[in-house]
Amino acid sequence: KHYESDLTYNGGDVDSQQRITAQVEGERWYWTTFEPQRVRSFNIYIYGLETTGGNTSVNLKFHGVTTGAHHLTLDINGNSAGEIIFNGRVDYSTSLDVDNSILIEGKNVFSITNAVPSGSLDMVYLDWMEVVYPRKYQAHEDNLAFSLPENNGTKYIINGFKxxxxxxxxxxxxxxxxxxxxxxDGSNYSVSFEDSRPDDGRIYYVAAEDGFLLPAAVDKVEFENLRNTDNAVDYLIITHKKFQSFANSLAEYRAEKNNYLTMAADVEHIYD
Structure with a gap:
């Protein structure tokens, strides 16, 4: 499973990049920062863990902000799970092989520490984390999505449905x-099926009634006719509905101050 949150913006590692952001490669958004001796913990939920075969891979991507050596460690549920060492202002991806015995069903606490001594000049961004573990064909909250690298007429049995x-x-x-x-299947139910079509990498989704995801809301959208040439303006503001009132105020100001024809358009109307 992939874990990523775009919470920290990197305007550039050096002054020249901050003045010309086009020099900054990549998406520029990161999850969080690690200064020397900084410890950050993440709750990672694992369900249907198969403990009898194979190990778990923890894939991580970092970005070094400062020059020099970077040294981080990973603990899982209080157990050492590996270390990450790299150098310089670079993107760095790595994979740690983790023994399944230190993982538990449900909530696991992954703690990353910047092991560089306190007082050192060092900073690292965490971009994302992936946890790949052997999983039983077992539903969680009445659903399961799974795939196999190839399909050869295998019969699948998925249990754990309420x-x-x-x-x-x-x-x-x-x-x-x-x-x-x-x-x-005891107090629960199981479903079995066989799919003999030959194409590889197929993804299946299995769910009971309570396992289907529902939209949080369905709202009616009143579209503006943005393609209408009568809407031609001198000053166009593209905004999100959360900032619509501020955009309207700016549009009114430019109309009065500069005698512009203005419009504040909702970005969702453009996409739709």
């Missing part, structure tokens, strides 16, 4: 699979 109204979808080909068999 309800028996289970549906299976081939997301890759946008098909609903109908040749399924639903059976009681």
């Amino acid at each position: 309800n028996n109204d289970i549906e299976v979808f081939d997301i890759t080909n946008r098909k609903r699979i109908t040749n399924t068999q639903i059976s009681p």
Whole structure:
């Protein structure tokens, strides 16, 4: 599973980049920063962990802000899981092989520490983290998405459903699979199906009624006719609806101050 939050903006590692941001490569947004001796912890939720075979891979991407050597460590649930060492103002990706015995079902605490001595000039950005672990064919909250590198007519059995109204979808080909068999499994239910089509890398989504995601809201949108040539303006502001009132104030100011024809357009109307 991929974990990433764009919370910290990097305007450039050096003054020249901050003056000309086009010199900064990449997306420029990062998750968080690590100064010397800084410890940050992340709650990583793991479900259906298969403990009998294979290890877990923790993939991480960092960016060095300062020159010199960077040294970070990773602890999982209080256990040492590896260290990350690289040099300079570079993007750096690495993968740590983690023994499944230090992982637990549910919430796991991943702690990253900048191990550089206090008082040193050092800063590192964390961009993202991925946790790849062997998982049982077991639903969590009445759903499971999974894929295999190749399909050879394997029969799949997924258990752990609270309800028996289970549906299976081939997301890759946008098909609903109908040749399924639903059976009681203790106090829960399981579903089995076989898909013999030969294409590889297919993604399946299996869910009971309570496992389908629902939209938080459905709102009616009143579109502005932005393609209408009567809407030609001298001064166009593209904004988000959260900032619409401020954009309207700026548009009114420019209309009065500069005698411009102005418009403050909602960016969602442009995309739609």
